[in-house]
Amino acid sequence: MLTSHFFILTLFAFLVSIAFSLLMRNTRKEQIRFAILAFACFIGSAFVIGWLMFPFPS
Amino acid sequence: MAVKESTRGKEDAFSAIPPCISAWLVPGLGHVMLRRPYRGAIFFSVVMSLFAAGLALGGELFPFDRSELLTLLAAFAEVGVGLPYFIVDILGLGRGEVTAVTYEYGYTFLIVAGLMNMLIVLDVFDIAVGRKD
Numbered sequence: 696m697l698t699s700h701f702f703i704l705t706l707f708a709f710l711v712s713i714a715f716s717l718l719m720r721n722t723r724k725e726q727i728r729f730a731i732l733a734f735a736c737f738i739g740s741a742f743v744i745g746w747l748m749f750p751f752p753s
Numbered sequence: 754m755a756v757k758e759s760t761r762g763k764e765d766a767f768s769a770i771p772p773c774i775s776a777w778l779v780p781g782l783g784h785v786m787l788r789r790p791y792r793g794a795i796f797f798s799v800v801m802s803l804f805a806a807g808l809a810l811g812g813e814l815f816p817f818d819r820s821e822l823l824t825l826l827a828a829f830a831e832v833g834v835g836l837p838y839f840i841v842d843i844l845g846l847g848r849g850e851v852t853a854v855t856y857e858y859g860y861t862f863l864i865v866a867g868l869m870n871m872l873i874v875l876d877v878f879d880i881a882v883g884r885k886d
Contacts, residue, residue, distance in 0.1 A: 711803075714869050718876050
């Protein structure tokens, strides 16, 4: 059973980034660039939000 | 002139119905029908991966329960994935493990798979009517 939160996050970000890049961009170069940017934003925002929530009691 | 364009627009919209229905039933098939097999294969892989991961994570295929609005909305989102939804439902899978740590992740994957396929259907429509390459 998959229980690693980070792995699940990465899998989700990877799949959704690819789909959005194909839906929102037309040329291959733009699609690759958009997919990488979207993936980085997914992972980066998760880390930022995670650290912002760090002071709150669990 | 305007009448002719309007008529042609309606014809285009009608001709877009079969690929849109195909795209809903089998993710990516609409793009294959519109001679975009590369995109179709990737969309199929992405949607089916999300759907399979959702099931593997213990996600639930929600019932069409009118008394619970959020459950009803989730069910509509999940049915967006098309034929795989009905096959999995008939096989009795997708009952969901509420006690699983990854239960929420699972149904999120399933919901996103359905919503993603709905966006793909809209993309097929845009291509079919000539709004997009």
